[in-house]
Amino acid sequence: MNYLQRQEPARALPASVLAGARSVVAVALNYHLPEAPLFSDDPRTPRGIVARYARYDDYHTLMWERLNALLAAIAKQFTGVTGKAFCDTGPVTERDLAMRAGIGWIGKHTNLIERRMGNFFFLGAILVDLALDVDPPESTHCGTCSRCMPACPTGAIIAPYQLDARRCVSYLTIELKGSIPVELRPLIGNRIYGCDDCLAVCPWNRFAKAASDPGLRARTDVDAPELIPLLSLDDDRFRDRFRNSPIRRTKRRGFLRNVCVALGNIADAAALPALARVAESDGEPLVREHAAWAIERIEGAQRKRT
Ligand code: B12
Incomplete structure (x- = not known):
């Protein structure tokens, strides 16, 4: 996440991002999916869990459309106004600004x-x-209330209001480009892209309504995807399957790395032939290494059972 460091000077000075900046219009877009399974309920097939936000087409496109429409409406009312929209792209701290604008609290x-x-x-x-x-x-x-803290599978919320991002499953499975630290792999379970556990246990969700923006296109193919077939995705099929999805961010190598970790944790011997093929011949050393780890973990679990 080096981009955070690169953007540091501009973050402190909004006027360096937009000359003459005076105000911020902060917005929130509901993506609540109350019906979406958080965990797979079919123990017979190894399946993965994808964070809810990634069960839609990439939200950035929709957010851009909505922000630019809002900016156009503002410009209609206030002639000559200049504005610039942001969503994860620029050196703008959306969360901090949203808090200061009264949308909610951190x-x-x-x-x-x-x-x-x-x-x-x-x-x-x-x-x-x-x-x-x-x-x-x-x-x-x-x-x-501090339900979110023990809910974190990797203990990343090290104190109230303090996240060690290096332990967060969202970082480990999305932002981290290299090898997942071995000691954290078992804690990731079958989460293959992001994690919602700290959000899901929050009692404030009880008032939440399902997302209703017609522009949010839910993708049911990532609700609880079967893991073994995902190991057969080559670059082209990965791109095709996850076209417009946030999942493209990890690229095939990061995604298959995550799938291997999940299969190792599920420890179902049915995954061994596919993992062996990947460990031997995948073109990416990162994927081969995680497949080898998964094989070792499954075999270790088998030994324990006998
Ligand atoms: C880097 C990043 C991550 C990192 C680090 C997250 C972290 N908590 O630090 C990782 C990869 C781990 C991550 C994970 C997730 N992320 Co993220 N992430 C970002 C990103 C791109 C930058 C955040 C950042 O570090 N900015 C730089 C620092 C300096 O700014 P800041 O964090 O806002 O901190 C300032 C203030 O908030 C304030 N502050 C910070 N803490 C506190 C506490 C108190 C009490 C107070 C008063 C002030 C305060 O001080 C700071 C200095 O100004 C933002 C988008 C953005 N541009 O903001 C999304 C964003 C924060 N992520 C988002 C989401 C949805 C997630 C996930 C839920 C995704 C998932 N399901 O897997 C998880 C949640 C994990 C978690 N518990 O936080 C949303 C959050 C929406 C919301 N409701 O808050 C954002 C805003 C993206 C978006 N456009 O919607 N993320």
Whole structure:
């Protein structure tokens, strides 16, 4: 995540991102999927878990459309206004701005929580050179609740409001490009792309309504995908299968790395032939190494059983 360091100077100075910037319009987009399974309920087939946000087409495209439409509406009302939209792209701290704009508060898991939306929403922002009336910030409503902390499978929430991103499953399975630290692999379970556990246990979700933006296209093929066939994806088939999906971010090598870890953790011997093929002949050393680890783990589990 070196981009965070590169963007540091500009983050502190919004006017260096947009000359004359005076205000920020912060927005949230609900992506709650109450019906989507968090865990696979079919123990017979090794299946993976994908974070809910990635069970849609890439949200950036939709967020851009919505932000630019909003900017156009603002420009209609205030002639001559200049603005710039952001969603994960620029040196803009959407979460901090959203908190200061009163959308919600930063919870102990370090994500923003909103009273009626709960946890599952994306953030975006528009910088404008207009002096707008400012909403007051929201106060914190976590109280004594800290359910998110023990819910984290890797213990990444090391203190309230403090995440060790290097341990977060979202970092390990998406942002990390290399090898997953061996000691953390068993803790990842069958999560193959991101993780929702700290968000899912938050009691504020009880008021949340299902996402209703017609632009959010849910992809049912990643609800609980079968893992073994994923090992056969070559580059072209990976690109085809995950066209428009956030999952493209890991590229095939990162994704297959994750699939190997999940198969090792599920420890079903049915995966051994496919893993052996990958460990021997995959073109990516990263994938071969994780496949070898999975084989060792499955064989270790078999030895324990006998
Ligand atoms: C890097 C990153 C990650 C990293 C690190 C996350 C982290 N918690 O630090 C990793 C890969 C681990 C990650 C994981 C996830 N992420 Co992320 N991530 C980002 C990204 C791109 C940058 C965040 C960042 O570090 N910015 C730089 C720092 C300096 O800014 P900051 O974190 O906002 O911190 C400032 C303020 O928030 C404030 N602050 C920070 N903590 C606190 C605490 C208190 C009490 C107070 C008062 C202030 C305060 O001080 C800081 C300095 O100004 C943002 C998008 C963005 N541009 O903001 C998405 C973003 C934060 N991620 C998002 C999501 C959805 C996720 C996941 C849920 C995805 C998933 N299901 O797998 C997980 C959640 C994990 C978790 N518990 O946080 C959403 C969060 C939406 C929300 N409701 O809050 C964002 C905003 C993307 C978006 N556009 O919607 N993410």
